Amino acid sequence: xxxxxxxxxxxxxxxxxxxxxxxxxxxxxxxxxxxxxxxxxxxxxxxxxxxxxxxxxxxxxxxxxxxxxxxxxxxxxxxxxxxxxxxxxxxxxxxxxxxxxxxxxxxxxxxxxxxxxxxxxxxxxxxxxxxxxxxxxxxxxxxxxxxxxxxxxxxxxxxxxxxxxxxxxxxxxxxxxxxxxxxxxxxxxxxxxxxxxxxxxxxxxxxxxxxxxxxxxxxxxxxxxxxxxxxxxxxxxxxxxxxxxxxxxxxxxxxxxx
Amino acid sequence: xxxxxxxxxxxxxxxxxxxxxxxxxxxxxxxxxxxxxxxxxxxxxxxxxxxxxxxxxxxxxxxxxxxxxxxxxxxxxxxxxxxxxxxxxxxxxxxxxxxxxxxxxxxxxxxxxxxxxxxxxxxxxxxxxxxxxxxxxxxxxxxxxxxxxxxxxxxxxxxxxxxxxxxxxxxxxxxxxxxxxxxxxxxxxxxxxxxxxxxxxxxxxxxxxxxxxxxxxxxxxxxxxxxxxxxxxxxxxxxxxxxxxxxxxxxxxxxxx
Numbered sequence: 001x002x003x004x005x006x007x008x009x010x011x012x013x014x015x016x017x018x019x020x021x022x023x024x025x026x027x028x029x030x031x032x033x034x035x036x037x038x039x040x041x042x043x044x045x046x047x048x049x050x051x052x053x054x055x056x057x058x059x060x061x062x063x064x065x066x067x068x069x070x071x072x073x074x075x076x077x078x079x080x081x082x083x084x085x086x087x088x089x090x091x092x093x094x095x096x097x098x099x100x101x102x103x104x105x106x107x108x109x110x111x112x113x114x115x116x117x118x119x120x121x122x123x124x125x126x127x128x129x130x131x132x133x134x135x136x137x138x139x140x141x142x143x144x145x146x147x148x149x150x151x152x153x154x155x156x157x158x159x160x161x162x163x164x165x166x167x168x169x170x171x172x173x174x175x176x177x178x179x180x181x182x183x184x185x186x187x188x189x190x191x192x193x194x195x196x197x198x199x200x201x202x203x204x205x206x207x208x209x210x211x212x213x214x215x216x217x218x219x220x221x222x223x224x225x226x227x228x229x230x231x232x233x234x235x236x237x238x239x240x241x242x243x244x245x246x247x248x249x250x251x252x253x254x255x256x257x258x
Numbered sequence: 259x260x261x262x263x264x265x266x267x268x269x270x271x272x273x274x275x276x277x278x279x280x281x282x283x284x285x286x287x288x289x290x291x292x293x294x295x296x297x298x299x300x301x302x303x304x305x306x307x308x309x310x311x312x313x314x315x316x317x318x319x320x321x322x323x324x325x326x327x328x329x330x331x332x333x334x335x336x337x338x339x340x341x342x343x344x345x346x347x348x349x350x351x352x353x354x355x356x357x358x359x360x361x362x363x364x365x366x367x368x369x370x371x372x373x374x375x376x377x378x379x380x381x382x383x384x385x386x387x388x389x390x391x392x393x394x395x396x397x398x399x400x401x402x403x404x405x406x407x408x409x410x411x412x413x414x415x416x417x418x419x420x421x422x423x424x425x426x427x428x429x430x431x432x433x434x435x436x437x438x439x440x441x442x443x444x445x446x447x448x449x450x451x452x453x454x455x456x457x458x459x460x461x462x463x464x465x466x467x468x469x470x471x472x473x474x475x476x477x478x479x480x481x482x483x484x485x486x487x488x489x490x491x492x493x494x495x496x497x498x499x500x501x502x503x504x505x506x507x508x509x510x511x512x513x514x515x
Contacts, residue, residue, distance in 0.1 A: 182467075182486040184493075189486075 006033035008058070009040050014051040014198035015191060016044035016096075023059025029109045030067035031084055038087050041094050048257070051198035051205075053094065054190055055117060056101035063110025065131070088141050091116050095206050097197055101190040102126045103183065107165070112139055115146035118209060120176065121190045122168055123183040128176065129165040149216055150176055201239040202257035262289040264314070265296050270307040270455035270514070271448075272300035279315025284323035285366055290340040293370075297347045297355070307514045308455040309351065310447065311374060312358035313367075321365025321388060333394070341366060341398040348373045349399075349470070352463030354454045356435075358447045359383040359425075369398035372407065375466065376435045378450055379425045380443050385433070390420040406473065408432055458496035459514035464488075 008019045018040055020027040027033075037055075044050040057063050074082070091098075091113075100117030106128050114120055114128070130147070132138050138160070148156040151174045159166055171177045181189045197205060207230040214226045234240050238258040246253035259265075264275040274296045276283035283289075293311070300306045313319055327336055348355060348370075357363075357374035365388040371377050389396050396404075396417050405413040408431045416423065429437045438446040454462070464487040471483050491497055495515040503510035 182483070182490060184490045185486050188489075 004036045004040070006030065007036045007040065011044075011047075011049055012191070013195050014049065015194045016040075016047070016050035016053045017191075018044075018053065018055045020055075020057040020063055023057075023061075025067075026061035026064035026105060027057040027059065027110065028065055028067045029063050029113065030070050034084070034088055038090050041091055041098070045094050045096055051096065051202055051257075052194045053096055053098045054101060054194050055098060055113075056187060056190070057103060057110075059104075061104040061110070062100070062102040062106040062126070063113055064105045065108030065110055068135070085141050092142075095209065096202075097194075097205060097209060099190060099194055099197075101186050102128075102177065103186055105165075108132055108139070108143075109141060112141040112143045112146070115150070115176075116142065119178050121179050121181055121186065121193070122171065122177040123186050124168050124180050125183055126168045126171070126177075126180075127165045128168075128171050129163065130160050131163040133161060133163045147176075150174065199255075201237075201243060201253075201255040203237050203239055204234055207234060260292045260296065262286065263292045263296055265299070267300075267303065267306055269452065270305065271310060271451040272296075272303070272306040272308070273310045273312065273451075274300070276311070276313045276319055278323075279313075279317070281323055281325075282317035282320035282362065283313045283315070283367070284320045284326075285340070286323050286326040287340045289323075290344045294344040294347045297344075297351055301347075301351045301353060304514075307353060307457075307459045308451050309353055309355045310358050310451050311355065311370065312447070313360050315361070316382075317361040317367075318357070318359045318363040318383060319367025319370055320362060321367045333397075337397055341369075345369070345373045345399045352466060353459060354457075354462050354466075356447070356451055356454070359385075360443065362386070364388045365396075366398040366400075369396065369400040369403075372403035373399055376450075376454075377428075377433055378436045378438060378447055379428060379434050380438055380440050381425050382440050383425045383428075384422050385416075385425075385428050386422040387416050387420050390418060456512060458491075458494065458500065458512045460494045460496060461491050464491055 006020070006022055008021045010017050018037065020029075020033065022028060022033065041053060044053050071079070097119070098117045100114045100120045102114050102120055102122040104126060106114040106126065108131055111128050111130060130139050130143050138144065144156070144160060147159065155174060168177070168180050172180055179189075211223075211227045211230050215223050218226060239255045242255060243253045262276070262278055264277050266273045274293060276289065276293070278284060278286070278289060297309065300309045327333075354376065355374045356376045356378060357371040359371050359377055359379040361380065361382055362384050363371045364386045368385050368387060371385070387396050387400070401413065401417060404416070412431055423431075425434070425437050428434050436446065436450065468480070468483055468487055472480055475483070496512045499512060500510045
């Protein structure tokens with residue numbers, strides 16, 4: 001069904017499934033891929049059939065970095081005028097849960113893409129890293145910010161300065177990934193989890209994501225106020241009435257996402 | 259392609275022969291690298307379902323070739339650059355790996371035998387933690403494996419006292435799968451390797467994963483790994499063949515898929 005050149009998409013049981021599809025270059029991210037990815041995510045965000053988005057890479061890697069050839073000759077002014085990251089940043093505006101399934105390498109831009117996901121499942125053999133420093137540059141799509149917010153300054157600097165590859169064990173130790181799964185079962189287990197979340201009341205799931213995202217940046221007092229507003233807001237939903245009635249009547253709730 | 263080993267694949271068995279007999283197959287960086295590359299090649303070759311590591315001549319492996327590193331060398335870096343990549347490759351390998359210990363296994367040669375899944379030893383073989391005699395400590399993952407295999411008490415004796423033990427003693431300690439007389443050496447090794455090569459290879463790999471993981475994870479984490487393992491095994495052709503052969507009351511013909 002895919003209408004894209006660089007990705008493949010499908011919808012399975014409420015899960016919007018996106019695969020990066022340049023396996024011959026370990027899914028190196030080029031500008032066309034970012035455009036397709038962002039437009040698909042926005043489309044899934046509006047599509048009632050999609051409750052959760054899963055993102056993975058075809059072949060041996062999740063994504064082994066950005067397409068270097070594409071940007072090697074760019075001047076700062078070219079990059080400013082192109083403003084390529086503006087499109088990338090829209091991924092962070094997606095309101096539905098985005099779960100990354102990292103098979104193999106997530107390096108450079110591929111690691112930034114993984115860090116942009118809400119949750120990450122990976123395999124024992126997955127490897128992560130920011131090799132940009134070895135090319136005389138640095139991450140530019142949120143890598144220094146996301147990694148530091150997750151690992152803390154000291155550990156983040158170690159990886160960003162050396163450009164070395166981080167093992168899956170290290171990634172799970174620092175909370176970069178949620179679970180390590182046998183490589184053969186990565187997609188199956190990620191989809192099981194995604195389908196479980198897809199059955200949860202969508203409005204609650206959505207406002208929980210929004211509140212948790214605020215916790216990363218807001219001072220606690222502001223975050224608490226934000227949370228409370230969302231908590232009150234859910235009391236205007238049909239799902240809240242249904243959920244609480246079902247609890248009192250000791251039956252299973254039927255959520256509608258309204 | 260290889261300078262210091264012989265690499266041969268026959269009927270599903272890859273045999274890696276350490277081939278520096280004049281120096282009792284002592285490790286040089288080249289030999290470390292050749293073993294690592296050969297294990298990697300065998301791991302990636304779908305025709306290979308069992309790996310045998312053995313030595314040419316009268317020794318299995320006599321450990322580090324002292325001529326290859328100076329006394330002033332940074333031994334930490336020698337390990338990181340030469341030995342650790344080699345033992346990691348063996349540790350990661352999902353196919354059964356047999357050490358066919360034909361003669362002395364000393365120092366890092368002992369470590370190499372420990373990194374393998376099975377040890378078949380000739381009655382002519384012996385094992386020695388030579389490190390202490392020159393004021394060094396066992397390396398190449400030696401003391402990671404040895405206490406798991408024979409317990410802390412015997413590991414302490416071997417590592418600290420540095421006494422050479424015979425193949426019989428090694429067998430009493432539980433280090434060996436099999437002790438073989440030198441007359442039947444090749445036949446016994448071939449028969450054992452052939453047996454493993456005819457088994458459900460994926461299931462063996464999954465068993466290795468579970469055993470190795472069990473040392474480092476909690477009980478609940480282990481149970482989750484076990485569930486992954488059995489799910490994966492249940493998807494293999496060999497499982498289907500095994501069940502069908504059981505129903506048909508015939509011997510299964512596993513393909514390693």
